[in-house]
Each structure stands twice: as structure tokens, then as C-alpha cells.
Amino acid sequence: MADLVSLPCDSLSSSSDSDVEAETLPSMPYFGMDIGGTLTKLVYFEPLDVSEVEGPEEKETLRTIRKYLTGNVAYGKTGIRDVHLEMRNQKLGGCRGTLHFIRFPTSEMQAFIDLARAKNFSSLASAICATGGGAFKFEKDFQEQVNLQLHKYDELDCLIRGIHFIDRHNYNVECYYWAKPPDSNSQTVDGQPSSNLNHSHCSQSGKNHYVNGSSQPDHSGTSQLDQSNFNGSQQYILEKDHLGDDCDSSHSGLDWVKKPFDFRNPYPYLVVNVGSGVSILAVYSPTNYKRVSGTSLGGGTFLGLCCLLTGCETFEEAVDLASRGDNHKVDRLVQDIYGGDYRRFNLKGDLVASSFGHMMSKQRREEATREDLAKATLVTITNNIGSIARMCAATEKIERVVFVGNFLRVNTISMKLLAYAMDYWSYGALKALFLEHEGYFGAMGCLMEYLKLGHPS
Numbered sequence: 001m002a003d004l005v006s007l008p009c010d011s012l013s014s015s016s017d018s019d020v021e022a023e024t025l026p027s028m029p030y031f032g033m034d035i036g037g038t039l040t041k042l043v044y045f046e047p048l049d050v051s052e053v054e055g056p057e058e059k060e061t062l063r064t065i066r067k068y069l070t071g072n073v074a075y076g077k078t079g080i081r082d083v084h085l086e087m088r089n090q091k092l093g094g095c096r097g098t099l100h101f102i103r104f105p106t107s108e109m110q111a112f113i114d115l116a117r118a119k120n121f122s123s124l125a126s127a128i129c130a131t132g133g134g135a136f137k138f139e140k141d142f143q144e145q146v147n148l149q150l151h152k153y154d155e156l157d158c159l160i161r162g163i164h165f166i167d168r169h170n171y172n173v174e175c176y177y178w179a180k181p182p183d184s185n186s187q188t189v190d191g192q193p194s195s196n197l198n199h200s201h202c203s204q205s206g207k208n209h210y211v212n213g214s215s216q217p218d219h220s221g222t223s224q225l226d227q228s229n230f231n232g233s234q235q236y237i238l239e240k241d242h243l244g245d246d247c248d249s250s251h252s253g254l255d256w257v258k259k260p261f262d263f264r265n266p267y268p269y270l271v272v273n274v275g276s277g278v279s280i281l282a283v284y285s286p287t288n289y290k291r292v293s294g295t296s297l298g299g300g301t302f303l304g305l306c307c308l309l310t311g312c313e314t315f316e317e318a319v320d321l322a323s324r325g326d327n328h329k330v331d332r333l334v335q336d337i338y339g340g341d342y343r344r345f346n347l348k349g350d351l352v353a354s355s356f357g358h359m360m361s362k363q364r365r366e367e368a369t370r371e372d373l374a375k376a377t378l379v380t381i382t383n384n385i386g387s388i389a390r391m392c393a394a395t396e397k398i399e400r401v402v403f404v405g406n407f408l409r410v411n412t413i414s415m416k417l418l419a420y421a422m423d424y425w426s427y428g429a430l431k432a433l434f435l436e437h438e439g440y441f442g443a444m445g446c447l448m449e450y451l452k453l454g455h456p457s
């Protein structure tokens, strides 16, 4: 089998395509694989025409693989193709085709290896490109059981490359944010108690004054990176009480609305990758980034704790339970401790003072439902991630914070809470951004490595 096959499509594409570098693509099939702590993500590029491939046996095997992947939306009991994320008519290395996005639990890796053997994958390629911790963990299994080498790439390099590639190729659709509705100051959310956040800083421009003479910053959404309260710490003593009625009482952002964001010139920005655990990166250019922090309290923690506390079995079930719960039955609020607001430091009574703080009471434990426990777990993990992200943004002096990772899948509660928290705690200085392909950027970046595509400009 030849290492390189002639391109099935036009091999020399127009010079205006920034992503074209290689004149020949490596052997098909074209896969990028990200073997994460919980989920394995596969990005499969399906060229429009495979007729140029040499050898009838190879052609047949390629067809079988293509038919299996694109003819199904579910694979076995746990594999899923996210059809809604499919990207058609994409040009990669001079070749047009469709990008498909597939995931399965990493715990099912043995079934995947068995499938690769059954589909005779190694007759087509001697190696697959892989990233994520599992690229290291499962390397020997692939080698011994399917005779496939894993070409390993760093997961954070792949993540950044994948973000830039998909954003450029899904222009105007990929990146979005959650915006507060025009009259958000007067709204409460879905009949829920009004606060889910750990901190509150009400905005009433011109009304309240600090002893150093500065007025409290407003929530206009304009950049205020140099403001003293950027990191949410309260360094000033208030001259007077300012917990007025016009404080935003909707502390969950649940009434916020989705809007597109132009991500063409995003630098510098922070990436908060919420997978099993959380990695936080500061990105300064397409090729310059650093990992600034991380936390072990991530998506795996949410799912693990939820399974323990509620007996649920899946992520979808956990999020659904949370959507019907009330965390205030579980969390202790400022008013549970103060009897009302803690006025001196601007903590409203309905803020969470102590996550799960009510659960020390036997009666409260008996009253809390599975839904309440799921919601409290989701809010606790989300707020903690938001808090750490906010501190990293302050330290790095960065305004845009992009949240990715599959923790955000079907999880608008967390997205809106993060959007709200970023905005509120920073007085509008920080903007939380989100990307449609949530957990697939590592796998996309890995496919780019395989195809030897350059960084999009």
C-alpha cells in the first residue's frame, strides 16, 4: 500500500485558500481522534470523490468505512454522530468534502479497536493521528491488536488549532454569546428564586460612592480592564448602603438570549476547556499560547457527584434533573446566615453563601429532591469554574473568555450562568463566548495535523 495517494480532488487549489499547504494528502481515510478522559471524539473528513484511489481492495475498504460512518447516526449502543454539527462543502488541502463529528465513551475503546480490526482498517493506513490522554494510554492496544501506530499530538495544541480552523470555516455561525435582555434589571427567571451566584455587585451608576471617591462601575458591557474591581474583590468601603431595588435580581442569566459573535480577531483570549477536568489557556496568537491554570473540579466531577447523589446514569439525565431543580433547597444563602443582605460588602441575601450548606441538616436532606441536588451540583461546579476563569482573566488582563468542552453539551443552564457570572463579577469587563462544536476542537486540530494543514490566518 502506498503511503501517499494521489488526491481524489483538485490537488492545487487557489492561492487564496489560507489552509492549503500540502500538495498531496496522506492516505485516506482522513481521521482526527481525541481520546479524552470521558469521551472519544472523532472528526472524519469524507471527500466527495474517492475514485482515484489505487487498488480495488483499498477502494472497497474505504467505501465500507465511509458507508458505515456516514450511513449511520448511532454506532453500537453508545456511539453517536452529531449530525447537527456536520460541515458540508469544506475544502481541506485542495479537496472538497464533508466533516463529520462522532463521539463515543472512552470506556468503549475496546469495542472501537475491535471494529477497526473488523473493518480491516490497517490495510489502508499504518497509523492514525490521535490526541488526548488516551493517545498515550491506548497506544499499545492499537499497536498490538490492530497493527496501527498512533501518531500522538498534544491535546492543547490541537485544541487551539481546531478552534481557529472551525471558527474560520463556520464563519458567523460558530461563535456566540449570551446577551442580557434589554429590561433584565426588573426580571426574575422562570419563577426561580433569583440568585445562583456566589457573589453579587449591584450596578447603580451614580448612586453609590466609594470612600476613595470613585463611583461604582456600571454594567454597560464596555471594556473596563483597568478598573479596580475587575477581579471582583471588594477593596473599597462603601459610603452608604447601595442594595437598592434596581439591582439585577436575575442572578442565573436564564433569560439571556443567544447572539452571534465575530471571532475573526480574538486575541488575546482565554480558553476554558471543560472536559472531565478543566484546563485554562491564554491565547495570544494562532501559534502562541500558554496553559495558565486548571482545576480537577470539572465535567467529570459534575457527572460523578450527580450519579452519587441522585442515582442518575447519564449526563443527559443529570442535566435534565438539574433543569427541574432548585439549588436554594440545598445551598445556604447569605440570608440564611445574616437574616437578610450582608450590606457592607454588597452581598445580597439570596446569594449562595455556602454550596450544599443546608445538607448538614437532617430535615433539609429529607426535603431535598433529586432535582434539587442535581441543580445544586451543576451550579456549584459551574460557579467554581467561572470564578477561576475570572481570576485567570484578571491576572492575564484578558477580556474574552471562550468556554468549550462537552460539559457544555445540552447544558444552557451552565452557559448562561457563566455568561451572567463573567459579566456581573467583572462589571461588564469580561465577555463569555461559546462555540457550537463544543468538544470537537481537539479532534479537528488532530485531523489538521494529519492533513498537514497550516494555521488559518
Ligand SMILES: Nc1ncnc2c1ncn2[C@@H]1O[C@H](COP(=O)(O)OP(=O)(O)O)[C@@H](O)[C@H]1O
Pocket (backbone or CB within 6 Å): 035, 036, 037, 038, 039, 040, 132, 274, 275, 276, 277, 298, 299, 300, 301, 302, 303, 315, 316, 404, 405, 406, 407, 408, 409, 439
Ligand atoms: N454523553 C456524555 N457522556 C458522558 N459525559 C458527557 C456526555 N455529554 C457531555 N458530557 C460531559 O462532558 C464531559 C467530558 O467532556 P469532554 O470535553 O469530552 O472531555 P474529555 O476529553 O475529558 O472526555 C463529561 O465529564 C460530562 O460532564
Ligand SMILES: CC(C)(COP(=O)(O)O)[C@@H](O)C(=O)NCCC(=O)O
Pocket (backbone or CB within 6 Å): 036, 037, 038, 132, 133, 274, 275, 276, 277, 278, 279, 293, 294, 295, 296
Ligand atoms: C489532565 C487534563 C488535561 C485531561 O484533559 P480532559 O480529558 O479532562 O479534557 C485535564 O483533566 C486537566 O487539566 N485537569 C485539571 C488538572 C489541574 O490543573 O488541576
